[in-house]
Amino acid sequence: MQFQYVIYEKSERIATITLNRPDALNAFNKDVVEEILKALEDAKNDEKIRVVILTGAGEKAFSAGADIKTMKGFDALKARELSLMGEKLCSAIENFEKPVIAAINGYALGGGLEVAMACDLRIASDKAKMGQTEINIGLIPGWGGTQRLTRLIGKTKAKELVFTGKMIDAKTAEQLGLVNMVVPADQFREAVRKFAMELAEKAPVALRIAKALINKGADMSLDAAIALEREGFGVVGSTEDLQEGVSAFIEKRKPVFKGK
Ligand code: CAA
Numbered sequence: 001m002q003f004q005y006v007i008y009e010k011s012e013r014i015a016t017i018t019l020n021r022p023d024a025l026n027a028f029n030k031d032v033v034e035e036i037l038k039a040l041e042d043a044k045n046d047e048k049i050r051v052v053i054l055t056g057a058g059e060k061a062f063s064a065g066a067d068i069k070t071m072k073g074f075d076a077l078k079a080r081e082l083s084l085m086g087e088k089l090c091s092a093i094e095n096f097e098k099p100v101i102a103a104i105n106g107y108a109l110g111g112g113l114e115v116a117m118a119c120d121l122r123i124a125s126d127k128a129k130m131g132q133t134e135i136n137i138g139l140i141p142g143w144g145g146t147q148r149l150t151r152l153i154g155k156t157k158a159k160e161l162v163f164t165g166k167m168i169d170a171k172t173a174e175q176l177g178l179v180n181m182v183v184p185a186d187q188f189r190e191a192v193r194k195f196a197m198e199l200a201e202k203a204p205v206a207l208r209i210a211k212a213l214i215n216k217g218a219d220m221s222l223d224a225a226i227a228l229e230r231e232g233f234g235v236v237g238s239t240e241d242l243q244e245g246v247s248a249f250i251e252k253r254k255p256v257f258k259g260k
Contacts, residue, residue: 001042005032007057008039013050013200014193015043022058027067028111033089040092047259050200050207052096053192054119055103056112059185062102062128065110068137079142086111086143090118094215097208099199103192104128104179109167114143117152120211122179123195124170125188130178131167151218153178203241204259 001008007018017039019026026032036054043049056062066082093100093115102108102116104124113130116122124130132141132149140146141162150158153176161168170182183191199207209232217225236242240260248255 001038003035003039005029006035006039008035008042010043010046010049012197013048014053014196015039015046015049015051016053016055017043018055018057019063020057022056022060024067025061025064025107026056026058026112027064028086028089028115029067029070030085033085036089037092040096044097050098050202050204050259051196052098052100053103053196054093054100054115055192056105059106059127061106061112062104062108062116063112064107065112065114065133066143071137071139083142086114090115090144090148093118097211098204099207099211101192101196101199103188104130104170105185105188107167109133110141110145111143114141114145114148117148117178118144121195122173123188123192124173124179124182125185126170126182127185128170128173128179128182129167130170130173131165132162133165133167135163135165149178201257203236203239203245203255203257205239205241206236209236 005021007020009016017036019032021027021032040052043052066086099121100119102119102122104116104122106125106128108116108128108130110133113132132145134141146162149161157176170179173179174182213229213232217228220228241257244257245255
């Protein structure tokens with residue numbers, strides 16, 4: 001598979017997609033987005049892959065967001081198109097049937113943070129900086145930032161970040177619940193991989209259904225979401241992996257899950 005703007009690697013059960021435009025701080029353009037979607041499609045169809053990691057090349061950035069240079073001479077239709085492009089990427093990640101981890105190795109700004117927020121889990125290097133900085137160029141978040149950020153950290157802090165466009169450090173992001181954990185930069189790649197390997201050993205069907213329930217249920221009434229959970233529980237309850245997990249517990253050994 002040929003890529004120009006991403007590096008796509010598969011090793012053991014993990015696929016890693018690395019945004020690879022370090023000279024532009026891994027800013028997104030149409031080609032970058034298309035290549036990520038292509039890599040995701042491969043990871044989806046590869047039964048061996050259990051977890052996807054999304055990260056940025058170079059030491060400086062996960063991604064500094066949408067490519068600002070493409071916004072010169074913008075009009076309403078082009079802006080809407082850019083919004084749709086990011087929305088397509090973010091929903092592909094959010095609806096992806098395997099866990100996606102954003103490994104935030106540096107700046108995650110504007111669309112960069114929005115894509116990271118569409119991932120299931122976010123691990124940040126202690127050098128990372130995050131922000132919805134669009135307001136500084138006279139813009140607003142357009143890839144779900146006003147919504148996903150609010151759902152993740154609440155209206156008060158979301159408004160503060162979106163209105164001021166300020167950047168926060170990794171520690172602050174962790175305190176706000178925006179990232180799951182912060183890891184020293186010199187241990188970052190190994191820590192992300194170790195965490196991904198941990199998930200890769202879990203039962204795939206249970207992970208897939210848990211992800212869908214948490215994502216979909218958040219926008220439903222509690223009653224409807226609980227009813228959906230019951231049905232999901234039924235499906236997971238019928239898997240071979242559950243029987244393997246129960247047997248492994250009784251036999252005091254580690255389970256080996258097959259995704260069946
Ligand atoms: N788009 C295009 N190019 C970008 C970029 C972006 N979002 N961010 C950085 N770059 C480019 C710079 O233009 C520069 O390229 P040149 O060397 O060709 O000039 C290169 O990356 C390195 O950047 P800097 O020289 O600016 O590096 P720095 O260390 O001085 O500053 C920074 C780093 C604070 C992240 C700064 O680059 C910056 O503020 N970038 C813009 C961040 C931003 O506002 N992102 C939001 C974009 S809009 C958006 O994403 C909308 C949406 O919701 C989808």
